[in-house]
Amino acid sequence: MARLDISAHVWRIFSVYCRYFNAVQSETFELAYHTTKNMVVAAPTGSGKTGILELAIIGLLSKQLDVNNQLQLKHGAQKVLYIAPSKALIQERVKDWGSKFGSVGLMCMEISGDTDESQLAGVNAADIICTTPEKFIALVLIDEVHLLNEDRGAVLEAGVVSRIRLISKAPEMREMPIGKVRFVAVSATIPNIWDIGEWLQVPPDGLKSFGEEMRPVKLTTIVKGYNETKTDFLFEKRLNDHIFGVVKEYSKGKPTLIFCSSRKGTSDTAMHLLGQCQKISGGSSPSPYVRTAQQFERLKNAATQTNNKQLQQCLCAGIGFHHAAMDPQERLLIEQLFINTDVLVLCTTSTLAVGVNLPAHLVVLKGTRRWTSDNKEGSGYKEYDRSTCLQMVGRAGRPQFDTEGVAVIMTQKKVACQYNNLVRGAEVVESQLHDYLAEYLNAELSLRTLKDISMAIDWLKSTFLYIRVSHCSASASDEVFTRVLREKFILTTVSELSKYNLVSLAEDGFGLEPQLAGDFMARHYLRFHTMVSICKSPQHASMPDLLSVIATSVECASIKLRRSEKKV
Incomplete structure (x- = not known):
């Protein structure tokens, strides 16, 4: 294991915790630290994948060294976004990185469902934002990217990555940091790492897959x-x-x-x-x-x-x-x-x-x-x-x-x-977005990032769902496949949304316009079926009817009354 070529100014971030990089970190060092290429690294648990994310941060940091090798920080000018599947991982990372990167002046901040409005005031000055996929950007670090396989994976897929990519393509964003956003994702060993690489637009040399033989223990x-x-x-x-x-x-x-x-x-x-x-x-x-x-x-x-x-x-x-x-x-x-x-x-x-x-x-x-x-x-x-x-x-x-x-x-x-x-790393990672397509399509329309059917199709093509479906339909021509995307995914979903006046489809069958109910649904993160129940409620619904809508919603499914509370 080697201590590779790294600036002495930022080496002290690592030197407190380890003297040398392990085999996985050494193998990925050149890409993570010296380039801005997108990366996907699949390696066993405990093989030092967090160190690869830290190398990417330090690589970004090294671009802010002056001729005297001194850091010239402008807080919040270029943000690092760290995404992990659980709040506990976020808190662990904030504690660790707050200590490590705080030594060179970087500000690390946690954003979760518990973060109140007053705390969000510090977002502008934060250099590293640690969050779960439910919540922002020169560098995006994705830990445990195999969470795409879970229900929460749709949030990461459409609510974070595809939205960032969609925004980064806007003409007015091309000269901003987000216009050149870099994705670095790490994962447990998986068989279809190439699919994730294609989704994140990773060049061939940015894909690294390691087996159990590379695990330190x-x-x-x-x-x-x-x-x-x-x-x-x-x-x-x-x-x-x-x-x-x-x-x-x-x-x-x-x-x-x-x-x-x-x-x-x-x-x-x-x-x-x-x-x-x-x-x-x-x-x-x-x-x-x-x-x-x-x-x-x-x-x-x-x-x-x-x-x-x-x-x-x-x-x-x-x-x-x-x-x-x-x-x-x-x-x-x-x-x-x-x-x-x-x-x-x-x-x-x-x-x-x-x-x-x-x-x-x-x-x-x-x-x-x-x-x-x-x-x-x-x-x-x-x-x-x-x-x-x-x-x-x-x-x-x-x-x-x-x-x-x-x-x-x-x-x-x-x-x-x-x-x-x-x-054994033999389970294929699949997209779960098809179960949440109505929610995320409505959200993009509400944000006005999508305005018509063709833009909706382009948005769908930026998702991991598209990568998996395209590989399963490899024999279909581009024309046939685009028609399937339009009819089976986009038009079917738009039809369901417009049925309850959440969006409206223009007379030409092309333009899309968000409606007041759709904006309400997106703003309050409501599931489609919950919004349908609200829309179906009579204009002068009784209190029991309204309580029934709330109590039977999927958002409230996890709320259980204790025996003592039922007496109230």
Whole structure:
């Protein structure tokens, strides 16, 4: 691994954290730092992809060095936009980059759904904006670009990338930074990296794909499929019968993280492991996870610092559990015990996969489904998002803590193949925009970036959906394919929007004009079916009717009344 040619002025950003670049970073250094070419890099979790994004930032920064090699910053003149799939990743990046790049005077800012109007006043002066795809531009950094495969992927695809590309093509924008905007995207290993490269207009030498052999720490991933039960709840309980054996077989006595699907599941799993430990030891020793008398004393002392009776029992056996509803001091206590390897088995929820960096030799996904209200089919159990699953698996064998790692995914037999494909990088990334086409077409019309059918077709051609559809229709002529785009995607969607007076189609069948209801829908980020329900409401609708529209909307599906609230 080499420390490559990089300005001494900006090398200190890296030198505090690492002395050398790893193989993946060395291979991509020339493109990331010395050029302005678009890039897509697919590499395993934990292989240093964040370092590639940092090289791109420093490359942009180096253009602002004067003849004396001093930075001449004008805050906010050229913005870096970092996009990640979750708020926790955003917060982690703001904390890290705020420290790293703050040392050379760059301002790093988080924008999320919690950002209020007063905080947005700092956007103009910010140099690096870290945001989820729901929210702005010389450089756009996209982390976990494989999130295109998820429902949220449509936001990244149409709400961010395609919109930026559409704006950048405007004549008045050509001399602005956005007119020469650069995209750098990183991803887990995927088979159709070329599709993403074509979508982001990446030149051939800007595409880099690395296999597991380039991972700094060797990771072995095992997918175990189990017979289904009548309900997901019973399936999760049945996995308790196997969890002790899995930890025993793969942990080698090293730190283990067990990801559970619910907060209650963390304590239930920890208590089940405690019961198994007591059965095995027969009372002759505290637990197989307690190796020395000194460790046992530290655990007993830690147990006195919590009022949670279950946690007290588990800690004395070298087992812990951790979730967001716990007292912050308790969570901090558990995290420190795990880092110090006093607690060897920690049961936690998927939220720990991002944010807190806890070292683990073994990671176990105890089930791959969790209860959610944010579901197109309504509330219920659904599979983990792909990015969440990869984040959890990636916690095994982190470079700074271990030389090898193991991840075990415990799931139902019917989906075991799907997870094998995911961890082997064999799952094709597909667009999800077709399910949200009405919302995003209406938004572009409301913003007046589209004015007619031909512009709408050009906009569609800037999406990842177009790339995937065109590859599936490779035998069709350009004329036939354009007609399909116009009739099947654009005209069908415009017809649905105009049916409820959200947009209007000119008499010539060519021009498009947003309507008041469509502007309202776009301004308040309403789903199409919710807006249809509003439009169908009678002019003098009763309060129960209006409440029914709100309560049955997909936007409110995740809001659940607690038993105590129902009495109000």
